[in-house]
Amino acid sequence: MSSESLLERQRILLVTGMLGAGKTTALHELEDLGWEAIDNFPIRLLPRLIGREGERDSGAPPLAIGFDSRTRGFAPGAIIERVKQLDARPDLELSTLFLDCSDAELRRRFDETRRRHHLAHDVPVDVGISAERDLVAPLRRWADVLIDTTLFSPKELQQVIRQHFAGASQEPMTVTVLSFGFARGVPPAADLVFDMRFLDNPHWDPELRDYSGLDEPVGAHIQKDEGFAASFERIRDLLLDLLPRYAAQGKSYVNIAFGCTGGRHRSVFIAERMAAALREAGFSPTVLHRNLKSRTAELIEGSHRQ
Template sequence: MERRRSRLLLVTGMSGAGKSTVLDVLEDLGWDCADNLPLNLVSGFVDGAADGARLAIGMDVRSRGFDPATLRDSLHAIPNIVTELLYIDCSGNELLRRYAATRRRHPLAPDRPAEDGIARERASTATLRHTADSIIDTTELTPADLREELIRRYGSDAEQPVLTLMSFGFARGIARTADLVFDLRFLANPHWVDDLRPLTGEDAPVQDYVAADPAWSDTVDRLESLLTDWIPRYWAAGKNYVTVAFGCTGGRHRSVAAAVEMAERLRGAGFSPNVRHRDLPSPPRDTIEGDRRSPVEAS
């Protein structure tokens, strides 16, 4: 009887970006995990697993035999597994903050500033990032956010593509994990309507207000047509995780309404999207939304 192939997830990326946290979450989700495993022991780790096992290994510049140029080919040479590479990234400034907070030394700069090690590691792993099946940028993610993202992607035994629709506010930073970003700041802003300001894009009055904008109907129709065409093309090209982000200014009204509307439309088209509202917990603030007057009126 033919053995059911195991699934091997290689977790790599920048030191300090959260690989250990990723492995901890995967272990909670039922994956067999090993951190900092030497490359020559990976084959034995796979051979000792049960049929159809979900395996995750963490490898980075600390790991013996770690060679970014040949690592992917070495994993593909192991028989009877489906391999996937997850790259954990983070901005340089945030990595510096984390190293300062923990007082740890960067593995590539034990006697030099952490900036030097971060630069060397980013350059040496650029090939892995470029060829990764999936990238998670943890710069703006809390541990809870990261756990939620991992559950969406790896919480099921089913090997099927994952589609996530996200809302966010440009004033709070662009969505780093998005594959496609759509800017909806041209739509009428409910924030400047007193009765709507405390509500969100999940509430019917806000949805009705946004839908009354003359540009709304044509915009969502075009986006629906585009996404129903493009998403299967991403999956056919081997991209198992697609994140579509809708942005407005504060991330509470227009972008949320768009994500809710598009999720409903895509479900009707046969997709099963997850929905995440990144900035919905943030309170409404005039300083975030900016001046509601036109440039002429504000001058």
């Protein structure tokens, strides 16, 4: 099969495992990665969901199907045979993820959430866990990927899911660089806020007052400040260190805000320069200037000396 035809195959991931092992967390993370996720889906209906060969939408996203021992028609042997038949289709690429966990940790999780195990109505939860483990054993042996979540926090499980299944479906982290005026409030959605009021204010130069941070004379004025170069480099290096770490933690949006008094000169220039530095490093930031076109910014600047 050519690489071109392989790329056109519908990617389908079956997500199953022990109750309490993290299936819901895994499906939510897959959804954040661009997968279409469906939970508690009867596998006998999977052919109907996918459609016949040649009828599938070629632009469909990868599909993650969650099911467990509570799902209607749960019969591991029959599920495996049905999936084998589907896997023989040239337009599909099926794989199975099994989430496991130690009996002791599962018991702790059930006790912590005060949930009943559906196979242990009038007996200790250990009995239900043991019965379930026997029931799902064929799926565990057959699965393409096995993840033991015994020692994982939900955040750690999310990271492991990203490592295994992000691939081409993962959307890049959205980075926004924003300028604003402190006198009109800090942007509520800002993740990182940098106060640029320590730099010399071009507003107090009559020849620069009517310009903005987008204009070369204002940029030249700001760059002459002895505090500019070293501070800019430190902030840039901090961002280049933090942004990959945010991405590794699965953060979808990072909003970086630079503020000055009115949001017209210093913050605008720094936001533009920082966005350019981030682009050079491989990011694709969007630049917004919240108060640049606001007439109020000029009045604010005139009433503050910073």
